Amino acid sequence: MRGSSLATRLFLSATAWVVVILAITGIVLSSVYRQASERAFDRRLNLYLRTLVAEVATPDEPPERQFQSLGEPLFDLPLSGWYWQIARTDTDKLELRASRSLWDRKLSRLEEQGVELTAAGVRQGYVDGPEGQNLRMVERPVDLGADGKFLVTVAGDATEIFEETRTFDYYLAGTFLALSIGLVLTTIFQVRFGLAPLKRISDSIADIRSGRAERLEGEFPVEIAPLARETNALIDANRKIVERARTHVGNLAHAIKTPLSVIINEAAAHPGDAFAAKVLEQADVMRDQVTHHLQRARIAARLTVVGTVTEVAPVIEALRRTMEKIHRERCIAIDVEAAAAAKFRGERQDLEEMVGNLVDNACKWAEARVFIEVALEPAGAADPGAVLRIMVDDDGRGLSAAERAQVLRRGQRLDESKPGSGLGLSIVTDLAALYGGSLKLGEAPIGGLRAELLLPGV
Structure with missing residues (x-):
């Protein structure tokens, strides 16, 4: 069973x-x-x-x-x-x-x-x-x-x-059959209504996980009430821990970035000094690493919050308008096909960062067109939840299998003439992994590169 x-x-x-x-x-x-x-x-x-x-x-x-x-x-x-x-x-x-x-x-x-x-x-x-x-x-x-x-x-x-004896057996069988039916119906009634409070708790927890509720609400029998009370206490304790983690991350960011800024400013005051140039180079590396790891810590803290859900279509539409303005001189057409019911189980700013990096990268390499498709795949027998699939295609030259593996590594750039630090795709990969998702690169039907982002959906 x-x-x-x-x-x-x-x-x-x-x-x-x-x-x-x-x-x-x-x-x-x-x-x-x-x-x-x-x-x-x-x-x-x-x-x-x-x-x-x-x-x-x-x-x-x-x-x-x-x-x-x-x-x-x-x-x-x-x-x-x-x-x-x-x-x-x-x-x-x-x-x-x-x-x-x-x-x-x-x-x-x-x-x-x-x-x-x-x-x-x-x-x-x-x-x-x-x-x-x-x-x-x-x-x-x-x-x-x-x-x-x-x-x-x-x-x-x-x-x-x-x-x-046979007559007695017939009467006995009929009596026991009627008794069995009565007992089975009684058992069904007891199981159905006796376990109903547990079903309510299960549905309420599913609502909390999907963002439709924040706590277990309603009256429960005295046998189940302690479970509901302790579950609500656990949710409250979890939120407090996350808030403290966010505060510590912010304090750490401020404490580290301020000395780095002082070092960079002092080194920049000596433009002709080789030592100052080396300090500036290493300070930039340190700043990138600090930003990267603080970002990971911030996301990891947010992921422990239960019930955060973001609608995908408005985020994609806002990114489309922004990217069209940024790449207005190249006249890149950005088409969107997004399921209206698609939702991301996570915070909006993380979705914006992941999809924004992918769309920005596609616009840099596209000849004339970028296509964004959003689909929500329902949970299957082997999947614990729905899967949000976001595909960003461009009509550029595309990448070979070796190049696709290279660009996913942190700081790797194939063309130094294109703006950027080489961190975009690796940041997307890291953020997706923190949410239990993944990023795949392949060939787009319109001729260029396809970036396929898989995330937990609702």
């Missing part, structure tokens, strides 16, 4: 237990009822058996009137399934008396099947009858001393037992 919800697992578990318990209970009850039916049937057979034994032990009646007091007409109906038989066992010559229902047949003996005598001195069991009936039989050996030894047997059609 991998990936299944808690409600589904609870429901399946409860249903399985209900089925197992009812099945075991049904088997036990059916077995008990069958044994009760057999005991009732045996009492009836034993009544006839005792009557026959009394007749054998006190043969006061004439032979033609013996064994007429059983009171069961089925003993006179041929092959009815109800039989009695008296056999003498102390002589080699078979002396046999039997009910009219047996005709010229005879009954099997339980003794021959290895059935032992009970404490009451009888044997009980099932045998096959003359017409293939399944008979329930009781037999009792009787020792009359000088009058001889006899084996008295009474058998009845066991169909009565089986039909009674």
Whole structure:
């Protein structure tokens, strides 16, 4: 049940237990009822058996009137399934008396099947009858001393037992089926409404993560309220930590940039000094590194804030207008095709920096056209969330595979005649990685370079 919800697992578990318990209970009850039916049937057979034994032990009646007091007409109906038989066992010559229902047949003996005598001195069991009936039989050996030894047997059609048991099983199955349905419906009700507060918390956390809410709101049961309270406390603590991190980053930026500015100003006051020129060169490198790492620290701090969401289309449109003004002299046409519902799970200024670097780079290398396409791909089975795909194409000369790998490295420039420091694409790569995204370079359908930026979307 991998990936299944808690409600589904609870429901399946409860249903399985209900089925197992009812099945075991049904088997036990059916077995008990069958044994009760057999005991009732045996009492009836034993009544006839005792009557026959009394007749054998006190043969006061004439032979033609013996064994007429059983009171069961089925003993006179041929092959009815109800039989009695008296056999003498102390002589080699078979002396046999039997009910009219047996005709010229005879009954099997339980003794021959290895059935032992009970404490009451009888044997009980099932045998096959003359017409293939399944008979329930009781037999009792009787020792009359000088009058001889006899084996008295009474058998009845066991169909009565089986039909009674089968009827009971049908009623039992119907009752348990109705009970199972009732229990399953009760379980569904309990799982559905009992776990509803957890579903509300899950939906509320999803709203916080997507930026639609800031805290868990609403009333929760007393069992769930502590979870909601601690979750809100965790969100508040997280925001305070982020604020402190932002403050420290700002203080560090101010503390480092001010001495660097002093060093640069002092070195610039000696333009002809080789040492001053070296200081200026290294100070510029230091300033770039400080800016880069402070930017990473600032972004990392912002990424811990839950629920920041930015609409993409307005950002792209604003960048288009800005870039058209910047590159007005080259008459670069910037076309945009952006999904109106696309949203970026992050802050606006980070999206502006990443896309701005890509569009600015495309405008520098384009001949006449830049095309920006924004698409939002919904979450799939293997993806935890939606993917925002931003593609920036130009119609310039493009780059080879080796050149594409080179320009992604920090500070690498292919053409020194183009303005810039060579940090743009590497900054985009770093920022995208901090958000769990990536930057890919390839060939654009319009002939130049395609920069494909993948970011978390909403």
